[in-house]
Amino acid sequence: xxxxxxxxxxxxxxxxxxxxxxxxxxxxxxxxxxxxxxxxxxxxxxxxxxxxxxxxxxxxxxxxxxxxxxxxxxxxxxxxxxxxxxxxxxxxxxxxxxxxxxxxxxxxxxxxxxxxxxxxxxxxxxxxxxxxxxxxxxxxxxxxxxxxxxxxxxxxxxxxxxxxxxxxxxxxxxxxxxxxxxxxxxxxxxxxxxxxxxxxxxxxxxxxxxxxxxxxxxxxxxxxxxxxxxxxxxxxxxxxxxxxxxxxxxxxxxxxxxxxxxxxxxxxxxxxxxxxxxxxxxxxxxxxxxxxxxxxxxxxxxxxxxxxxxxxxxxxxxxxxxxxx
Amino acid sequence: xxxxxxxxxxxxxxxxxxxxxxxxxxxxxxxxxxxxxxxxxxxxxxxxxxxxxxxxxxxxxxxxxxxxxxxxxxxxxxxxxxxxxxxxxxxxxxxxxxxxxxxxxxxxxxxxxxxxxxxxxxxxxxxxxxxxxxxxxxxxxxxxxxxxxxxxxxxxxxxxxxxxxxxxxxxxxxxxxxxxxxxxxxxxxxxxxxxxxxxxxxxxxxxxxxxxxxxxxxxxxxxxxxxxxxxxxxxxxxxxxxxxxxxxxxxxxxxxxxxxxxxxxxxxxxxxxxxxxxxxxxxxxxxxxxxxxxxxxxxxxxxxxxxxxxxxxxxxxxxxxxxxx
Numbered sequence: 334x335x336x337x338x339x340x341x342x343x344x345x346x347x348x349x350x351x352x353x354x355x356x357x358x359x360x361x362x363x364x365x366x367x368x369x370x371x372x373x374x375x376x377x378x379x380x381x382x383x384x385x386x387x388x389x390x391x392x393x394x395x396x397x398x399x400x401x402x403x404x405x406x407x408x409x410x411x412x413x414x415x416x417x418x419x420x421x422x423x424x425x426x427x428x429x430x431x432x433x434x435x436x437x438x439x440x441x442x443x444x445x446x447x448x449x450x451x452x453x454x455x456x457x458x459x460x461x462x463x464x465x466x467x468x469x470x471x472x473x474x475x476x477x478x479x480x481x482x483x484x485x486x487x488x489x490x491x492x493x494x495x496x497x498x499x500x501x502x503x504x505x506x507x508x509x510x511x512x513x514x515x516x517x518x519x520x521x522x523x524x525x526x527x528x529x530x531x532x533x534x535x536x537x538x539x540x541x542x543x544x545x546x547x548x549x550x551x552x553x554x555x556x557x558x559x560x561x562x563x564x565x566x567x568x569x570x571x572x573x574x575x576x577x578x579x580x581x582x583x584x585x586x587x588x589x590x591x592x593x594x595x596x597x598x599x600x601x602x603x604x605x606x607x608x609x610x611x612x613x614x615x616x617x618x619x620x621x622x623x624x625x626x627x628x629x630x631x632x633x634x635x636x637x638x639x640x641x642x643x644x645x646x647x648x649x650x651x652x653x654x655x656x657x658x
Numbered sequence: 659x660x661x662x663x664x665x666x667x668x669x670x671x672x673x674x675x676x677x678x679x680x681x682x683x684x685x686x687x688x689x690x691x692x693x694x695x696x697x698x699x700x701x702x703x704x705x706x707x708x709x710x711x712x713x714x715x716x717x718x719x720x721x722x723x724x725x726x727x728x729x730x731x732x733x734x735x736x737x738x739x740x741x742x743x744x745x746x747x748x749x750x751x752x753x754x755x756x757x758x759x760x761x762x763x764x765x766x767x768x769x770x771x772x773x774x775x776x777x778x779x780x781x782x783x784x785x786x787x788x789x790x791x792x793x794x795x796x797x798x799x800x801x802x803x804x805x806x807x808x809x810x811x812x813x814x815x816x817x818x819x820x821x822x823x824x825x826x827x828x829x830x831x832x833x834x835x836x837x838x839x840x841x842x843x844x845x846x847x848x849x850x851x852x853x854x855x856x857x858x859x860x861x862x863x864x865x866x867x868x869x870x871x872x873x874x875x876x877x878x879x880x881x882x883x884x885x886x887x888x889x890x891x892x893x894x895x896x897x898x899x900x901x902x903x904x905x906x907x908x909x910x911x912x913x914x915x916x917x918x919x920x921x922x923x924x925x926x927x928x929x930x931x932x933x934x935x936x937x938x939x940x941x942x943x944x945x946x947x948x949x950x951x952x953x954x955x956x957x958x959x960x961x962x963x964x965x966x967x968x969x970x971x972x973x974x975x976x977x978x979x980x981x982x983x
Contacts, residue, residue, distance in 0.1 A: 340757045340758070340760045340761065341760045341761065341762065341765060342760075343788050343789075343790075345762075346753070346755070346760060346765050346788045347788060349762065349765045349766055349769055350751075350753070350765065350768075350769045350772070350786070350788075368785070369750070369784045369785030371747075371748055371784060380705070382748075382750055382784075382785060382800075383750075383785070384750040384751075384752045384785065384786050384787045384798070384800055385752070385787050386752040386753075386754050386787045386788070386789040386796070386798060387789070388754055388789050388790065388791050388792075388796075390791065390792040391789065391790045391791065391792065392789070423696055423707075425694070425707055425708075425709040425800055426675075426709075427709045427710070427711040427798045427800075428671070428675070428711075429711050429713055429794070429796060430671070432665045433665070435665045435666045435667075435671060436664065436665065436666065437664070437666065437674065440666060440671050440674045440675065441674055443675075444674055444675045447675070459694045459696060459707075460693070460694030460707060460708070460709065461675070461709050462709045462710050462711045462798075463668050463671045463672060463675075463711070464668075464711040464712070464713050464716065464717070465668075465713065465716045466713050466715065466716065466793075466794040466796065467713075467715040467716065467793055467794055468791075468792055468793040468794060469754070469791040469792055469793060469794045469796070471711070471713075471754055471791065471794070471796050471798075473709070473711060473752045473787075473796075473798035473800075475707075475709055475750055475800035477705075477707075
């Protein structure tokens, strides 16, 4: 096996794609933000788009129903637009199913999930495609919205505060419960943790109301730590965190399963919370909208090797890894 | 196995999806034309979109290179916009790969195919997504363009002529050569037939120049016969064909492989030719642009049970089927 035959991770694949596709007319790396956008002819309005591919064999625990798959595939896209402060308006859905799943029951359930997402987030599915796969159920959503401005990953300034739209830790706990039979004596926590995996919700409300205060924003679909790194790197700054936003019950779950709660908070993923920065003068307004401050933006970092520190200790730059129990 | 467990075909899946998703604000079935569209706020310009999911395990013969896959996945989308007379401008690509294909070589080749399609059709890939599949390589493209008007499948009028932008028959012959070792003593035909499968081209040039003359149009990605039926059904008319547009060499290939050339012409697919109708007064102008007349639009058919006749004989309403040799 030569070096060229080694499996690449997602970042490496994106690097090759973008390297080959060259500079677009927009001079942006098309994969360097949660969503992509083009200006209209008058340069006054943005058409903002996001594509997200959901692969049930790799993305869904076996307990997930087709309705939950359909809904979640759209929620993931909505979350990206929410982080840009953009309201999703239209959606295309491409569905690839293996023959054994192309049944009345499965497709009806899948469609009801799409329908739920349409109602919850006020968007319309206006088209799509279907195809046959050999094994993998695949749902690719392309979502569109319009905006006169948007919040980028780039823009955090030294002195800004770092905030999040909610708590972390329950989602990876839910995955461990679903995939590895982890347990908690707090049954309410177990239930909520599982729901956070099977029926996540996007923070569209907060994104639309709060984004005008943000200097940068990303959604936490890859995990809190990596999301903080993406913001810090794009903005060439460091982040100093003094607290971790933890769901209640995570500490107990972690100790009952020989895990570190801090790891569950930092290295989960698909919580679909907003991770953002903002000027101190907006802290009170944002707190009322549900944005909790967890740290400050530190000094400029010209070489883009951003550091994210928690209590002066370097946070690992990584996303979800399987936890050993 | 109950009835609900029976595998559904693509039309049945679409029917369920659309039935559940209900009436959109546009009051259109989102899957009933080659592309979908929304009007801008002033109602003066259309944003036209098309999503197409390419699954290598089911759509690609084993001889197809990753570059050809990448290119073809975009060509299929471009063809749909070409049939609406709309210039594709931007594209999102979502790529799902199994681990064994997520290599430097494969991804670099795939990206070069995307790049070729960008250059050939003057569009820009502005974003996308990547994911891991367990088995199926999947490429989903969402393409969009802007237009002040577009040609629909609906619109053919009795007395109009029926036309095509090119010849048929080589594509299914190419598939039989690639998949079933069919042969022709005409080596030039073999080469062209194989190229039509591995390196198809979309008729964007003709679509952009000729669409203002069309009363209806569709691309032939599902085969000539089914495409004619889609136009006839959408417009509630019959079609009377007096000739079949056949690639040279198809007759010989058919007889050498115990096939019917007529079947190769009517029941292929993915030729990416335009199938259209137009007023007689535009016949000469369209002929110069490369559109060949193959028949006339017959009487109105109020019940939408459209008939497509060739020399007064009913053409089967079906797409590609494997031919027995």
